[in-house]
Amino acid sequence: MALRDTMVTRAQPFLQPGERVQAVFGGQKITQWWVLLSAFIVLFANRYRTVVVTDRRILVLDGTRMSQTKVTGVLAEVPRTVQIGPPSGLWWKCESLGRPIYVHKRFHKDVVAADTQRPQTPGYPPMPPGPPPVAPPSY
Template sequence: MALRDVLAARVAGFLVPGERVESVFLAQTGLPPYLGAVPLLGSTVFLPLASRLPWPYPMAALAVFSVLILAGLWLHMSRLQNRIIVVTDRAILVLRAGLFAWATPSAEAPLARLPRETALGPLRGPYGSLRLAGEKLWISFPARRRVAAADAILAGSHRGRAGV
């Protein structure tokens, strides 16, 4: 079963009767997701330099660097919040998701229910960003296709209304 099918089944309780899911995808709030890699990428510079120090300094440098890596990861994880974005034929729902159970809604009610006329894209960069319900949301590269599909459906419905 594909992730979008699992997500669609899990968010069914938040839909109004008769509402149909057109697209569903995951997003993150907080610091840009690529900043989580900064402490790890720093090791490619720091560790070779520390290994050139005379003994016992490399061990002290490794301890300090380990603390810095853990602090950076903690900072990133403490600011991170996951969201599930559900695009239906009537509305766009923003749902809170768990930190580790990121594909499971974690609240009793949606954070926001926006009009379906809200455009989501276009997104640029490795992690595209958009604003929904007053939050800056980061969308991963694989989910960008679903954002584009949701916007294409919206554009098609507007064209259909204009032609009537």
């Protein structure tokens, strides 16, 4: 089973009846750049987070220290109209969901997919367009 499928399966107990998952992505409590100072900081201070974007709301689920797919409870519930991204860099710091969550580059496409499915509500700006495609160099 793929990582995102496992995240959705483990998040099912926290969803309301009839709620549809639109996107799911993982993150962490602290940035991995701490490993440059000491691996023990990352090992003991870090906790994984799972963000589940549904058609009704955005859930931030608390995880364990060792597994990105195990969830232990709900940390935050955010309205679906909140824009999550746009993500950038290797470890993007997401601050729009209440607490800072560091999201790795492999999940950036999931953040963009969640934002493009966001309902447009008056007072909220639309998602800005991504950067233009870069043409490969010609030699």
